[in-house]
Amino acid sequence: MPELPEVETIARQLRARGVEGRQILSVRVEWPRTVEPLSVAVFCKELRGTTIDRISREGKWMMFSLSSGKTVMIHLRMAGSFSMESGPHDRLVLQLSGGLSLYYRHTRKFRRWKLVDDPQVILAKLGPDALTRRFTQNYFCEAMRERHRMIKPLILDQSIVAGLGNIYADEALWEAKIHPERLSDSLGDAELGNLFKAIKHVLTIGVRNRGTSLGDGKTNYRDVEGESGGHREKVKAYGRGGKPCERCGNPIKKIVVAQRGTHFCPSCQTI
DNA sequence: GAAGACCTGCTA
DNA sequence: TAGCAGGTCTTC
Numbered sequence: 344m345p346e347l348p349e350v351e352t353i354a355r356q357l358r359a360r361g362v363e364g365r366q367i368l369s370v371r372v373e374w375p376r377t378v379e380p381l382s383v384a385v386f387c388k389e390l391r392g393t394t395i396d397r398i399s400r401e402g403k404w405m406m407f408s409l410s411s412g413k414t415v416m417i418h419l420r421m422a423g424s425f426s427m428e429s430g431p432h433d434r435l436v437l438q439l440s441g442g443l444s445l446y447y448r449h450t451r452k453f454r455r456w457k458l459v460d461d462p463q464v465i466l467a468k469l470g471p472d473a474l475t476r477r478f479t480q481n482y483f484c485e486a487m488r489e490r491h492r493m494i495k496p497l498i499l500d501q502s503i504v505a506g507l508g509n510i511y512a513d514e515a516l517w518e519a520k521i522h523p524e525r526l527s528d529s530l531g532d533a534e535l536g537n538l539f540k541a542i543k544h545v546l547t548i549g550v551r552n553r554g555t556s557l558g559d560g561k562t563n564y565r566d567v568e569g570e571s572g573g574h575r576e577k578v579k580a581y582g583r584g585g586k587p588c589e590r591c592g593n594p595i596k597k598i599v600v601a602q603r604g605t606h607f608c609p610s611c612q613t614i
Numbered sequence: 615g616a617a618g619a620c621c622t623g624c625t626a
Numbered sequence: 627t628a629g630c631a632g633g634t635c636t637t638c
Contacts (some may be wrong), residue, residue: 346632376620403633418631432622451621453633496615501634508632521617555632564632581632602616604631624627626629 345419347473347506348549349402349564349572351359353425354400356567357445360427365439366394367409374434377447377454389413389458390437402469406462414462417447418455424448424565468510473506473546483542484535487527494530495523496601498542506546510555510581513606515541517580522612523598552577580606 345353357363370387372378378386386432387496394410395480407415417423426446429436434454435447447456459465470486471477486503497554499512505514516523518541521534530538554564562573579589584597588608596609 349632418634420620421631422633449621450623451619451631455634499633510632584618603633615638617630617636617638618632624629624631626627 345403345423345554345564346511346549347400347507347546348511348552349554349566350405350419351474351550352402352504352554352566352572353419354398354405357398357425360443360567361441362443362445363395363398365441365443367391368440369438371436371438372434373436374449374452374454376452377434377449378456378458379454381458386458390415395439399501400472401462401466402472402501403508404465404469412460414459414612416455416457416459416462420449420451420453420455422450422453422564423455425567426565426569428569429568434535469501469505470503471505473504473542473553474550478504478543479540480536483539484532487530487535490527492527493523493600494521494527494538495603495605497527498538499601499603505544506572507542509579509603509605511542511545511549513581514545514579516612517607518545520611520613522614523600523607524614548577555581580608582606 346368367390370390372383375383397412399406405417426448429446430448432448432450433446434449437445439445460478495512498507519538520540553566580595583595584606585594588595588611591610593610594604598605
């Protein structure tokens with residue numbers, strides 16, 4: 344679920360709720376495999392008594408910089424979320440100073456809380472974050488041209504550009520009118536330029552709308568305030584199989600590309 | 615590349 | 627009841 348805009352929304356809300364600057368009084372791990380690579384006991388001991396100095400984000404990773412010098416790296420995977428109130432599927436709870444509790448929630452138990460000395464060990468494997476200045480059009484075009492792969496799996500590859508997931512990849516390709524199975528080195532300058540701009544655009548709009556949530560079931564994305572994100576009505580391709588393309592009226596088609604459900608307009612996005 | 619693993623819960 | 631889900635990882 345959470346891609347760059349959802350993680351950014353959650354990070355901003357945690358800051359707004361005043362999580363930065365608070366001390367961690369206690370840690371409760373409800374699903375032990377949430378934590379790695381340390382044992383739960385060591386993990387809790389390392390966190391207890393430290394202060395969360397800063398909350399930041401890079402790609403889909405969220406980082407809590409601790410006063411101990413270590414960093415908690417959190418990846419929300421498919422269904423992770425945070426809340427200030429307890430609820431079903433809480434996997435890890437931080438009791439913070441000032442009477443605040445922070446609940447990490449994940450229906451599917453896809454774990455990922457890492458305590459590291461240096462976040463670069465993980466971040467160095469990522470390409471530039473899609474919404475930073477380090478992600479430039481030149482870099483993007485070069486990266487696409489020097490490979491010979493289908494464009495969709497390539498823009499989902501976090502080692503090339505960090506932040507896109509399945510929803511925003513489909514949205515960016517729809518916006519740039521590029522078929523998801525086009526080979527990366529077959530794309531011209533204009534097409535790559537359009538795709539670059541579309542990636543920045545769909546993610547920026549996603550952040551502005553505080554993320555995307557599809558449907559309204561309990562497993563969908565929720566931000567820290569329990570809201571489902573305002574981007575749902577803005578989605579043009581993802582999850583719209585069979586529905587008319589907003590640009591040309593022909594039905595959006597759903598196919599599978601590199602094992603991921605993929606939605607596109609066969610008449611706007613030609614091979 | 616592709617397929618399986620990690621998991622639960624919703625939908626068809 | 628089977629299939630599918632916003633994401634990585636590992637192993638062919």
